[in-house]
Amino acid sequence: MKNLFFILPVLFLISCQKEQKKESLYPEKTLSAEEKQLELGREIFDGKGMCYSCHKPDQKVIGPSITEIAKIYKEKNADIKLFLKEKSEPIVDPSQYSVMKTNFAITKTFSDEELKAVEAYFYSHLKNEK
Numbered sequence: 001m002k003n004l005f006f007i008l009p010v011l012f013l014i015s016c017q018k019e020q021k022k023e024s025l026y027p028e029k030t031l032s033a034e035e036k037q038l039e040l041g042r043e044i045f046d047g048k049g050m051c052y053s054c055h056k057p058d059q060k061v062i063g064p065s066i067t068e069i070a071k072i073y074k075e076k077n078a079d080i081k082l083f084l085k086e087k088s089e090p091i092v093d094p095s096q097y098s099v100m101k102t103n104f105a106i107t108k109t110f111s112d113e114e115l116k117a118v119e120a121y122f123y124s125h126l127k128n129e130k
Contacts, residue, residue: 034120041121044114049106051118054099057125062099064092070122080122081115084108 031039045051054062055069072092073080082088084107090097110118 037117037120038124040114041117041119041124044110044118045121049110049118050103054103063096066122067125068092070126074123074126080119081112084110084115084118 045055055064055066057066059065060068069080069092072078076091078091079088083090084104086101086104086108090100107115
């Protein structure tokens with residue numbers, strides 16, 4: 001019985017100790033602001049924007065490639081965000097404008113942050129071009 005009175009408080013103290021935080025085998029990577037923006041742009045492109053259905057990174061499908069769009073907008077110092085809000089004329093492939101026009105119902109709902117992220121995602125494909 002004496003042992004029981006000794007063991008119970010010891011067990012209680014052990015159970016009350018704070019659990020030591022174990023280091024993960026796969027620590028989370030902290031993303032920079034630029035990386036977060038690119039990730040958001042990619043998520044929108046592949047997700048709610050449904051841009052992937054007409055645009056591929058380096059080949060024309062229905063619409064021009066992402067790389068071609070980014071290159072032309074950069075060369076002409078144009079604003080992709082304004083185009084996605086339907087506030088500027090098409091400069092890459094005007095013959096496909098009627099197809100793109102149906103998507104403005106989606107792109108016009110994007111916040112300024114989302115538009116900037118999509119634009120950054122497009123321009124990130126220029127870094128891959130050699």
